[in-house]
Amino acid sequence: MIDIRLxxxxxxxxRSALARRGDDAVLHHLDTLITLDASLRDVTAERDGIxxxxxxxxxxxxxxxxxxxxxxxxxxxxxxxxxxxxxxxLAAEHDRVQGEIRNILLVxxxxxxxxxxxxxxxxxxPVVSGPFLPNxxxxxxxxxxxxxxxxxxxxxxxxxxxxxxxxxASMFTMQRGAGATxxxxxxxxxxxxxxDAFEEVRPPTLVSTATLTSTGQLPKFADDAYAIERxxxxxxxTAEVPLTSIYAGEILDHAQLPxxxxxxxxxxxxxxxxxxxxTRGMLRAHEFDKVEILAIATPEQSPDLLVxxxxxxxxxxxxxxxxxxxxxxxxxxxxxxxxRSFDVEVYAPGCGQWLEVSSISxxxxxxxxxxxxxxxxxxxxxxxxxxxxxxxxxxxxxxxxPRVWAAILETHRNPxxxxxxxxxxRPYMRGIEIIGG
RNA sequence: GGAACGGUGGCAGAGCGGACAAAUGCAGCCGCCUUGAAAGCGGCCGGCCCAAAAGGCCCGGGGGUUCGAAUCCCUCCCGUUCCGCCA
Numbered sequence: 001m002i003d004i005r006l007x008x009x010x011x012x013x014x015r016s017a018l019a020r021r022g023d024d025a026v027l028h029h030l031d032t033l034i035t036l037d038a039s040l041r042d043v044t045a046e047r048d049g050i051x052x053x054x055x056x057x058x059x060x061x062x063x064x065x066x067x068x069x070x071x072x073x074x075x076x077x078x079x080x081x082x083x084x085x086x087x088x089x090l091a092a093e094h095d096r097v098q099g100e101i102r103n104i105l106l107v108x109x110x111x112x113x114x115x116x117x118x119x120x121x122x123x124x125x126p127v128v129s130g131p132f133l134p135n136x137x138x139x140x141x142x143x144x145x146x147x148x149x150x151x152x153x154x155x156x157x158x159x160x161x162x163x164x165x166x167x168x169a170s171m172f173t174m175q176r177g178a179g180a181t182x183x184x185x186x187x188x189x190x191x192x193x194x195x196d197a198f199e200e201v202r203p204p205t206l207v208s209t210a211t212l213t214s215t216g217q218l219p220k221f222a223d224d225a226y227a228i229e230r231x232x233x234x235x236x237x238t239a240e241v242p243l244t245s246i247y248a249g250e251i252l253d254h255a256q257l258p259x260x261x262x263x264x265x266x267x268x269x270x271x272x273x274x275x276x277x278x279t280r281g282m283l284r285a286h287e288f289d290k291v292e293i294l295a296i297a298t299p300e301q302s303p304d305l306l307v308x309x310x311x312x313x314x315x316x317x318x319x320x321x322x323x324x325x326x327x328x329x330x331x332x333x334x335x336x337x338x339x340r341s342f343d344v345e346v347y348a349p350g351c352g353q354w355l356e357v358s359s360i361s362x363x364x365x366x367x368x369x370x371x372x373x374x375x376x377x378x379x380x381x382x383x384x385x386x387x388x389x390x391x392x393x394x395x396x397x398x399x400x401x402p403r404v405w406a407a408i409l410e411t412h413r414n415p416x417x418x419x420x421x422x423x424x425x426r427p428y429m430r431g432i433e434i435i436g437g
Numbered sequence: 438g439g440a441a442c443g444g445u446g447g448c449a450g451a452g453c454g455g456a457c458a459a460a461u462g463c464a465g466c467c468g469c470c471u472u473g474a475a476a477g478c479g480g481c482c483g484g485c486c487c488a489a490a491a492g493g494c495c496c497g498g499g500g501g502u503u504c505g506a507a508u509c510c511c512u513c514c515c516g517u518u519c520c521g522c523c524a
Contacts, residue, residue: 009488041487048486048493055493058505062455065504077504084504251447251484374484384466388484 001105001369008037017111020331022120029104036104040097047090054083106213107220110366112331113340119330125343129314130325133347141349144415148350149406150281152413153179156436159282171271173285173402178435182408182421183289183401185428187264190291190399193316198262198293203242205265206233211245214371216337223272226286235268239292240395247296248371251388254378258297258305262398265290282402283355289402294395296373299364302392306340306362309396313344313358316399320422322407323347325354339364346403350410355403360396367393 007014011034018026057080064073117126134140153159158179164172175183191200212218212234217225226235236242243261252259267290278284293312295305310326317324329341344358368374374388412420418436421429 044486044493051494052492054504058455058503061504065455073504080504253447 001366002108002111003365003369004033004037004101004105007033014111018109020112020116020118021109021334022332023109026108029108033101033104033108036097036101040094040101043090043094043097047087047094050083050087050090054080054087057083103219106218106370107336109334109336110339110364112334112338113362113364116334116340117328117330120332122330122333124330125327125333126330127325128328128342131323131347132318132325133323138347138349138352141411142415144417145349145410145413146352147410147413148281149348149409152350152409152417152419153281155417156419158182158435161281169286171279171284171286173282173288175405178429178432179405181429181432182425182435183405185425186399186401186404187289187291188428189425190316191262191264194262194291194293194312194398198260201239201243201246201261201263203236203239203246203263203265205236205239205242205268206231207236207241207245208233211248212236212241214248215241215244215367216335216370217241220336224270226268226270236265237269238267238290238397239263239265240294243292243294244296244367244373244393244395245371247373247391250373252296252373252375252391254298254376254384257375257391258295258301260293260295262291262293265292281351282406283351285402288400290400291398292395293398295393296368297392297394298375298377298389299392302362302364302394305394306342306360309360309394310342310344313360313396313398317344317346317357317404319424320404320408322404322411323349324357329359335361337361337363337366339366346407348403348407348410350413351406355407357400357403357407358397361394363393363395365390365392 002014007030011030015027015030018030057076061073061076061080064070064076117124119125150159150161153175156179158175158177160174160176161172164174167174206228209218209232212225217237218234225237228234242265243263246261247259266287268287271284271286274284282288293309295301295309297305314324314326324344324346327343327345329335329338329343334341338361341359341361343356344360345354346357347353348355368390373391373393375391376384377387377389379385408422409419412422414420414434414437416437418434420434421432426433
């Protein structure tokens with residue numbers, strides 16, 4: 001959620017920041033919010049005034065009864081009862097307006113950071129690192145690398161989506177043999193590589209409605225998530241969801257920040273908006289594995305953490321011998337909750353496309369406000385200063401298995417059709433160096 | 438799933454219809470004392486709304502009774518223990 005106090009005190013700033021996203025419906029919401037907020041404060045003031053009177057009368061009644069002045073007391077009781085009726089009306093109005101404000105706030109997107117580049121769609125996302133390609137171009141790959149991974153996977157007997165579909169439904173995948181081992185090796189590798197700074201967590205992968213709302217998936221993107229209605233739980237689309245809520249509703253000491261977590265988890269996505277797209281191979285599936293890294297930080301720590309996390313992902317992709325680039329997400333393509341965001345993309349020579357394998361994002365206090373994650377700030381002398389402040393959250397996929405798996409098959413395919421396992425993964429591969437060799 | 442007992446400030450723990458944002462202890466902060474520290478003494482010491490004063494809200498969530506609810510009633514959630522079931 002954005003800060004309604006900021007909207008109140010600097011409406012033009014909020015308006016122009018959100019205008020950069022190029023979504024007029026959002027601006028209309030702002031007008032509604034300003035109106036509702038003003039009336040909420042009127043109603044609140046009036047309600048609180050009546051409550052003050054009732055409280056006062058009640059105290060007097062108590063005193064009078066102790067003094068045995070029953071008649072006086074009952075006269076005041078009548079008066080108080082009258083006021084109570086009015087208070088009830090105002091309280092109902094207050095709750096109604098407040099609920100309306102909250103419902104709107106839940107769908108208003110985050111303010112983009114000033115540094116987010118201007119743009120209308122993903123076509124305008126600038127490349128900020130790379131591209132790192134053989135011979136400098138997308139056609140710098142050899143002929144034997146020009147085979148899509150779905151063909152390679154079937155030929156080597158390590159991808160069996162046909163049976164995955166039989167077992168579950170379309171757009172589910174199944175890896176077998178060395179393919180399954182490779183998928184797991186990638187997770188192990190990603191976890192080990194980030195264990196220097198991130199605490200490993202094995203979170204729940206089914207979460208409550210409140211938890212899925214905190215990170216921004218609800219209420220707007222309910223159709224994208226798998227719901228387990230009978231138990232009022234949701235399957236997580238990413239470990240970001242449970243990890244962000246680890247400290248939900250808590251007030252942290254400054255010294256606890258940044259808190260950094262990483263988790264391997266399965267991720268479940270209905271892909272409601274993209275049915276029929278990328279249905280072959282591993283490019284888009286309802287269930288996949290991912291290692292997520294996440295930080296809960298102070299506003300001051302956040303910019304550096306964002307850079308650090310992008311660097312970690314970039315180095316890891318490079319260590320797998322994959323060809324990549326980093327793009328920054330422009331204003332028109334920025335996700336609802338995002339304040340600033342970078343994607344790491346890998347070039348898959350077999351299917352001839354850039355694959356998004358990681359998205360590293362800074363959420364400013366947008367998620368923290370929803371999840372109520374606060375900390376006690378300190379002054380320059382490191383002594384606590386008065387009050388609490390909302391934390392900032394950042395997260396990114398350290399490694400999303402399917403697309404990296406696909407890119408490895410295509411990039412490291414040999415002329416004889418076998419696939420060489422990247423050196424760094426071999427410790428996790430039970431000695432397999434070449435798949436199908 | 439059943440039963441019993443619980444859910445109060447950072448923690449422990451009183452309060453069980455009015456003077457309670459809430460005793461007390463511990464932790465924390467400031468000061469005195471001290472060469473320094475500890476002990477001792479004095480003071481401070483929850484969060485939220487409102488620009489703020491005033492005021493209001495918060496004793497697991499929601500609802501009810503009452504002039505008045507941390508306290509009584511209903512309901513839901515969570516915890517502990519026992520029983521049942523079970524990877």
